[in-house]
Amino acid sequence: MSVRHAILGLLAQKPRHGYELRSAFEALIGGEQNWEVKPAQIYTTLSRLEESGLVAEAAIEQDGGPEKHIFDITPAGREELGDWFEGAVEEVHQRDEFYLKLMLSINDEFADPYAVIHVQRSSLFRDLHGLTTQRQALNGMENLAQILLLDKAVMHLEADLRWLDMVEGRLDEIRSHPPPEPETRPRGRPKKS
Amino acid sequence: MSIVETKELTKVYGSGDTALTALNHVSIHIQAGEFVAIMGPSGCGKSTLLHLVGGLDRATSGGVMIEGHNLSDLNDTRLAELRRRKIGFVFQFFNLIPVLNALENAALPLLLDGVPLKAAQKKAAEWLDRVGLSDRHTHRPSQLSGGQQQRVAIARALVSEPAIILADEPTGNLDTHAADEIVGLLRQVSSQWGRAVVMVTHDPRIAAYADRIIFLKDGVMVNETRLEAGALPAQ
Structure with a gap:
């Protein structure tokens, strides 16, 4: 840890x-x-x-x-x-709560996946706004270490926003496919014929 | 009162079968001192919106109000005058005149408006100093970096003390570092100098500097996000 x-x-x-x-x-x-x-x-x-x-x-x-x-x-x-x-630090890339929410909203008649995307995008933009404000207040000579950390967060947010645009662009296509379901295996012994 | 207001603004290029609706009933309000980014994929109508707000093009229907003046009520001469006095433009490729130095470029809008040379250059010098170019007055565009050229363009946009700055992809031709500096300067133009800044960009990192983002898609305003929760700066 x-x-x-x-x-x-x-x-x-x-x-x-x-x-x-x-x-x-x-x-x-x-x-x-x-x-x-x-x-x-x-x-x-x-x-x-x-x-x-x-x-x-x-x-x-x-x-x-x-x-x-x-x-x-x-x-x-x-x-x-x-x-x-x-050693390398292990990063978790695919454990994504937003992805789960979006996928479940697509097949829920009371949810609007476009609204789910919009709320997330607004929130990411507010985070990005906060980080750029923080970054502008720092001095490049004295606070280089903190700037590097902020830049990492900024780059991740940029990538998240691009990914949201991509998902939004393909949402109707994703919707037209059946949702991922587990493979169904018959339980117990096969029935005697 | 909003300093910029569009009402059901619509622009259609061409007619008949080849008609293309670039902007479809877009209504927005922009307050004095507010920094607004307009985002959307290419072809979404964001540059068209900026051109109509800046009086560079005429709407097919709907209207643009600048400080309460309806642009469609103005003839071409009055429109050009309003553009010179109320609006400053910043472009992606700076659009500076190569044979003029920074001071002469920045003074140009005032000279075109009939201000005497001495007074125009004094004002231009003040704005060049404010945008951080106090030691570059006599440099020509070719002797300046991209970021510095865009600073000259911003001084030129501000020299006639307009209420509104319109910026079309102002960081599109700059490296990351210069882009951050230029968008930071635009933020200062709104927060410290009280101008409304409307910026078109496709870059999320640059848009995040604004107080508010308007999203366009296929000529329609699809969403809006407020980034700065606080009150607008006092005039």
Whole structure:
């Protein structure tokens, strides 16, 4: 899981306590509006990593407030992080809720698939508008890392919008085919003739 | 009051069996300071709509109102005058005059409207500065990048202080980076300088900069999406 590897990667840079890890993660991802990680998730992940021997407590800091447990990466953690760097990240391309909704709306007399497409297109355009606004506010010299992340999201939205146009253009054709159905296999023993 | 309004706007090219309806009863309203994108597949009538709103072509039926003036009530001379004073045009291929420098190109609409040279050039210089070309006044189009040429064209469109800017695929001839800068500038034209901007584009990323998108298909307005929920900028 990615938060787990992000924690390993951040601890490989230098030892940190839980609160610091969360701020560093947020800075990396460009703010919690992009990817929110709750403190509880950081602490749970840290203790699991500690149980597996991938991180270890390096020191306890106390400056008036509650104790801060500072963690460091272990050699086993370093190895796990290395494996992560060497492997590919698996992306899910075909698990698509909108596709399901559209296909089911085509064969539902109370639904209008064209309206389903329109609502989705409007929503994607609003997301794209939000991202371009966010991107314009960033400085190309200082915020290059965040710009790269925004650009990825922008490119995906562009592709989603193009795909919607294509689906809309072929909707009547799709409608004229029978909907996908499972292959019917007779249950039980074949009847004696 | 809407600054641009079309009522049942219809344009038919040709007649009889070969008649082609490019625009079919399209009614839209555009407010001052609003940035509107018009999208749709090629041949959907988006450029026709822009040309009719800009008074570059006459409607077959229905009407265009610009600040309450019905364009079909104007003769050609009055129409040309309204076009010069109320509307600025931005094109895909910039349409700058090659032998004139940036300042001379930007000043041209004012000179054609009878403004004295000094005053026209002063105004043109101000707008070139505002669009980020303060160090390019004496460059000719061939000495400028595509993005810079389009900036000159935008300064030229704004120099007569029109209420409306019409842009036909303004980023169609630019690379991604320059396209973002130009559409960002058009957004500024509406949000900071209070002009209504109507832009035709087929590029979803560029359209997403607008406050509102109007979708056309086969000459008919099929949908509309508001992207900016907030109130329109104050004048």
